Amino acid sequence: MKSFVEVPPESHFPLQNLPYGVFEPVDGDGGPRIGVAIGEHVLDLSAIAVAGLFDGPILTGSDCFFQPSMNVFLGMGRPAWKEARATIQKLLSVDEPTLRDNASLREKSLWPMSKVRMLLPIVIGDYTDFFSSMHHAKNCGTIFRGPENPIPQNWFHLPIAYHGRASSIVISGTDVVRPRGQGHPSGNSPPSFGPSQKLDFELEMAAVVGPGNKLGESIDVDKAADHIFGLVLMNDWSARDIQAWEYVPLGPFLGKSFGTTISPWIVTLEALEPFSCDAPKQEPHPLPYLEEKISRNYDIPLEVWIKPAKHQHPSIVTKSNFKNLYWTLTQQVAHHTINGCNLRPGDLLGTGTISGSEDESLGCLLELSWNGKKPLFLNGTERRFLEDGDEVTFTACCKGNGYSVGFGTCSGRVLPAVP
């Protein structure tokens, strides 16, 4: 499977991937539109639609690609997604002359990535963050509540989650301002106040919801995959000092809501299918509404890099994998809706921090530095938590046979707090 568009060997975006995003030309030539990444280019799906090349039964005449966000297309569901993928894969393939031999259409529809700016691809009605890595749950519980029973009893029975803040979700490349807030009082003094002293990243991925469900109805766990379009990388920036003081009894709030970064390209479940693998065995056995006929994870290697302000190069700080998650995406969807809560197209479901079992696979600095007790070394510089100027970059890439299906990067730089 090969495209006529050049795809460098290390590219995350070969013909097997075709992730979706929303972009606009940097030169101000028109507004936001939907595209698909191929090598170092973006295929403008609005131009393909104008040319009448989406000619399948569902997409003929649809306005879904003339939108500034993916939401309409997301709501159309898997039959539309499959039809679009088949059309695009054929159009871009080396053997298909339609686009390959049409210089004028190529000119209109294939944008070099250097000439476009990526935008938030979805309007996010609600953002939910799960807590589905057992290693992360155990480490956080030990740090915040001590080594006896670090994982709450409920954790093994349900995929714990909280509602996150949708307004402060930003696209990769957006700077993040260090938040100010309250920290624990020491002794009888009032709580501390000022810029967070424990700014952290959280290595996560997030599912983008396709068709939703009606309020009052639930999604069956065995049909839940049809409600998931694909995945992005997500950095759930966290201020551990603010979080530790505020989170009892209603959960994290200002320790999280100052910013969440996602990667621009949504990699579809279709593209990830070759990398699916068995989910971990769950003991105790889940309740029937969480029990699935096929319980699958994806083998997606993940990396976190930090580049301090004055360094030339980033240093790797962790290597983890999506398959470290205990609860599956489909169980998350079934649980989220078991009470009748309605999901909508474009909702974002974060996995929670993806930590593995090894010291080198922990998904946040809270765990990596054990709450600041043992520093990391980045090419000679010490880190307990993030410092101003640090640029944090996540990346993920599945290695296939002679090709990769990757997510590009999810990055953000820390700016100093407001004085």
Next chain:
Amino acid sequence: MKSFVEVPPESHFPLQNLPYGVFEPVDGDGGPRIGVAIGEHVLDLSAIAVAGLFDGPILTGSDCFFQPSMNVFLGMGRPAWKEARATIQKLLSVDEPTLRDNASLREKSLWPMSKVRMLLPIVIGDYTDFFSSMHHAKNCGTIFRGPENPIPQNWFHLPIAYHGRASSIVISGTDVVRPRGQGHPSGNSPPSFGPSQKLDFELEMAAVVGPGNKLGESIDVDKAADHIFGLVLMNDWSARDIQAWEYVPLGPFLGKSFGTTISPWIVTLEALEPFSCDAPKQEPHPLPYLEEKISRNYDIPLEVWIKPAKHQHPSIVTKSNFKNLYWTLTQQVAHHTINGCNLRPGDLLGTGTISGSEDESLGCLLELSWNGKKPLFLNGTERRFLEDGDEVTFTACCKGNGYSVGFGTCSGRVLPAVP
């Protein structure tokens, strides 16, 4: 101050109130539009705008009233709101002939309430629920965690809140399906599963956000009132058994997200101004970012009524007051944004359950029945938690000198769980 439109003496909607809502004709004659309540009529602001009667410096030529939601108008801020209020108050007054003597325009712009259906007035980007009544915090803490230190230490230093679910916010009159979910295991058995056995209401009000703030910036507590358009009644339906099992450590999730009901009319801060009063003294003294020059509450009497399925009439179950809140709306806004979190027009900020100090002023059944231990009697019928068919109605009305400024009602009926 009197209108040419008839306003019955007990009406919540005299010329002094003028709350905003979004409605559509029940006869399918055109789509959603913005209106203002006057007596038993709704003034259609789109018709007034078409007639060119919004002729002040800000609103002339604006499309803000040709929208299916209030969001554009909300984002325009207090100067626009004041101009609109002055125009509408003048147009409806008994001495002003423009509308009074124009039969054709009256026909087009004044709808009897019986001919319209009220819709959700805002597109809610994010919904936050605070926890600002000390009595409620104390009672819940005692019930869930015991009588020693029922109120967590942080409660007196910051207005605690959590992110709520925006998708399941519905307009008054919408039925609410009893949620299913997990409850605490007893002994070594697995968790229980089924329809919630502890379905509850929570008596709340909610602020509707006007202009927002940029991500990374904060709103000064002394300027926060300019970011609040007005208030609605809110029922934060809660499933106490689901909540009690799931909420450690990340807070309430499915115990809340199955539904939240708001009243259709947004009563503006201008209309509530005559009912403002001093906020309670705060000890310990709040940190500087929460300290305000003028700290005000509003004297808004609140009532909750329940009508069981087979009863002819509802029974009153509680009488509370908005002034029971410890943290003010402006402190909530300042706290919410101190970390740089961005608010957007139309965001909804729930106050938390508004309980008073008396047994008769508790804002939810969890408190009223002390977690089911002492039943209430509704005209001979016993209630510990809500039963299928129960209709719960909130109402609020401020009594002025010869007039009332009221909120109408916020109601919903409990439907049986999905089998």
